[in-house]
Amino acid sequence: MKATYILGSLALLATLAGLYWVFNPTDPETIPTAEMGSSTTSGRRGVDSPPKQTAEPLVGQPSDTPDDLQPNSKPATSTLGDTATSAAAKSEDESLHGPPPEPPKPMLAGWESPQALLVFTGEQHGYVEPCGCSLKQLGGVSRRADFFRQIQEKGWPTLACDVGGLVNHPTRKQGKLKLQMSLHALKDMAYAAVAPGPEELRNGIELITYEERPPFVACNLVLGGDRDLGVIVPQVISDVGGLKVAVTAVLGLSLAPELTSQIDAGEVEVLDPVESLQEQVAVIEESEPDLRILLLHAPPDEARKIASKFVDFDLIVATHGPEEPNPQPSRQGKTLWVWPGQKGKYVGVVGVFRDEDKLSLRYEPVALDEDRFRDTAHMRDHMRHYQELLELQNLVANEPAIEHPRNAAEKEPNDFVGAKTCGECHKKAYEHWKTTGHARGTISIKQGRAGQEGDYISRIHDAECVACHVTGWDSKEFVRYRSGWVDENSTAHLAGQQCENCHGPGSRHSEVERLLAKGDSSVSQSDADHWRDFAHLSIDTSFDLCVRCHDGDNDPHFHKSTFPKYWDKIKHPWLD
Numbered sequence: 370m371k372a373t374y375i376l377g378s379l380a381l382l383a384t385l386a387g388l389y390w391v392f393n394p395t396d397p398e399t400i401p402t403a404e405m406g407s408s409t410t411s412g413r414r415g416v417d418s419p420p421k422q423t424a425e426p427l428v429g430q431p432s433d434t435p436d437d438l439q440p441n442s443k444p445a446t447s448t449l450g451d452t453a454t455s456a457a458a459k460s461e462d463e464s465l466h467g468p469p470p471e472p473p474k475p476m477l478a479g480w481e482s483p484q485a486l487l488v489f490t491g492e493q494h495g496y497v498e499p500c501g502c503s504l505k506q507l508g509g510v511s512r513r514a515d516f517f518r519q520i521q522e523k524g525w526p527t528l529a530c531d532v533g534g535l536v537n538h539p540t541r542k543q544g545k546l547k548l549q550m551s552l553h554a555l556k557d558m559a560y561a562a563v564a565p566g567p568e569e570l571r572n573g574i575e576l577i578t579y580e581e582r583p584p585f586v587a588c589n590l591v592l593g594g595d596r597d598l599g600v601i602v603p604q605v606i607s608d609v610g611g612l613k614v615a616v617t618a619v620l621g622l623s624l625a626p627e628l629t630s631q632i633d634a635g636e637v638e639v640l641d642p643v644e645s646l647q648e649q650v651a652v653i654e655e656s657e658p659d660l661r662i663l664l665l666h667a668p669p670d671e672a673r674k675i676a677s678k679f680v681d682f683d684l685i686v687a688t689h690g691p692e693e694p695n696p697q698p699s700r701q702g703k704t705l706w707v708w709p710g711q712k713g714k715y716v717g718v719v720g721v722f723r724d725e726d727k728l729s730l731r732y733e734p735v736a737l738d739e740d741r742f743r744d745t746a747h748m749r750d751h752m753r754h755y756q757e758l759l760e761l762q763n764l765v766a767n768e769p770a771i772e773h774p775r776n777a778a779e780k781e782p783n784d785f786v787g788a789k790t791c792g793e794c795h796k797k798a799y800e801h802w803k804t805t806g807h808a809r810g811t812i813s814i815k816q817g818r819a820g821q822e823g824d825y826i827s828r829i830h831d832a833e834c835v836a837c838h839v840t841g842w843d844s845k846e847f848v849r850y851r852s853g854w855v856d857e858n859s860t861a862h863l864a865g866q867q868c869e870n871c872h873g874p875g876s877r878h879s880e881v882e883r884l885l886a887k888g889d890s891s892v893s894q895s896d897a898d899h900w901r902d903f904a905h906l907s908i909d910t911s912f913d914l915c916v917r918c919h920d921g922d923n924d925p926h927f928h929k930s931t932f933p934k935y936w937d938k939i940k941h942p943w944l945d
Contacts, residue, residue: 482525563584
């Protein structure tokens with residue numbers, strides 16, 4: 370009784386101190402069960418939170434490696450002037466963003482010679498590069514490839530699976546090109562299986578054309594009305610470190626309407642997942658596997674119901690979990706559940722260890738940060754080829770444009786004219802704008818940031834980058850507004866993040882003001898007042914406009930409490 374009381378008190382103190390215990394994942398009694406689909410995160414962005422273990426050198430980076438060969442390292446020497454400049458920049462950065470995070474700990478510290486490593490990803494949602502475009506962001510397939518390189522140098526046998534959801538806007542031309550690149554990248558990283566989700570399946574029968582890829586795996590999907598077509602297989606069985614590992618997958622039946630509303634009937638059929646799994650489990654058991662893995666692409670409630678019928682899976686890898694995965698393992702019965710996170714920021718790693726005749730599993734999510742993982746040449750080649758295809762198809766110019774929503778109630782055409790035209794009257798505001806980062810927005814996606822020159826892959830033909838770096842685009846849907854920026858030649862006057870992205874298209878406002886100044890009777894003071902009101906913005910609504918680009922992905926430090934510091938850099942109270 371006394372021992373129980375002491376242990377309970379220690380657990381309470383640990384909770385109050387904000388710590389977490391490291392549990393042995395082979396003992397169901399000591400593993401906390403996370404609520405499926407919870408929004409728990411692993412804490413500070415950019416910092417991995419592995420269990421406290423003895424530190425060791427980074428995999429593939431021995432302790433005697435010179436500093437200039439460390440990933441993303443910087444030389445330690447600098448001139449006095451550089452030091453002063455860096456100190457000022459650091460002071461300004463900390464004022465805006467807070468102190469820098471602590472360096473991440475070595476991944477998988479203390480994992481001594483696992484018999485096999487199981488690696489899981491999913492719900493990338495188009496984030497093939499680090500989540501967002503600001504510094505210190507996580508993720509990217511290039512860093513993921515370096516993760517596998519480091520594991521390979523360890524000599525640990527590995528099996529990798531993706532639970533689907535690779536791209537955003539999957540039916541657009543750019544989405545199809547990105548899916549092609551993503552699948553090819555997974556193949557190069559030797560993935561054993563991809564469980565197609567709604568994003569992949571919205572391509573319907575076109576999935577046949579994606580040849581450079583790992584196997585699509587699902588036991589309750591029928592493509593093109595033919596179960597023997599071979600594009601989607603019901604299972605894969607792999608030998609990993611002397612272990613026979615069986616992998617199957619299902620798509621939740623509740624997601625079927627999302628597909629049938631966007632593709633022709635019969636292109637993809639979603640069968641009952643429970644009935645399909647019952648049939649497939651019997652087939653799997655005939656092969657006498659050492660480990661059974663289910664990739665489960667379904668909303669939390671449906672996933673729970675499906676899983677309750679099948680208690681013999683050793684691992685279930687599920688979707689619809691938190692963006693940043695909980696570092697603590699979760700079990701239901703004998704089954705270890707893994708939610709690998711979203712947007713490609715993490716990989717979920719399960720180590721398989723043998724203790725005499727018994728296998729045990731150990732779990733850790735690994736954040737793909739810039740401190741431990743570098744870019745890889747072959748993944749950069751994929752990105753370069755992808756950008757070349759975007760340029761070749763000229764999707765920025767060729768995709769249909771839409772009308773600006775603020776023009777919907779206007780009877781006369783109202784186009785984008787560019788900041789220089791605005792500056793004919795608003796001289797002080799224009800001169801100030803030219804000194805801001807907004808004016809250099811287009812240059813930054815063409816040449817990269819300081820330090821990236823020479824090796825940077827231009828994004829000038831990538832609509833998903835262009836949308837926040839030019840004038841006249843919907844920054845959330847990545848769609849050009851009518852008369853918005855097209856290219857550097859025909860619409861050079863709309864380069865950069867300009868006035869009209871916030872104040873709306875300005876052709877009618879500027880034209881009415883010119884005519885009114887000349888005394889032209891075709892316009893009146895009420896016309897001028899209308900278009901002045903059209904362009905007027907309040908500081909109270911400015912945050913909602915700014916956050917369309919400065920969102921949680923692209924600028925995690927931007928929120929209402931820091932907005933005044935951002936606003937000080939661009940505010941322009943002058944009318945002349």
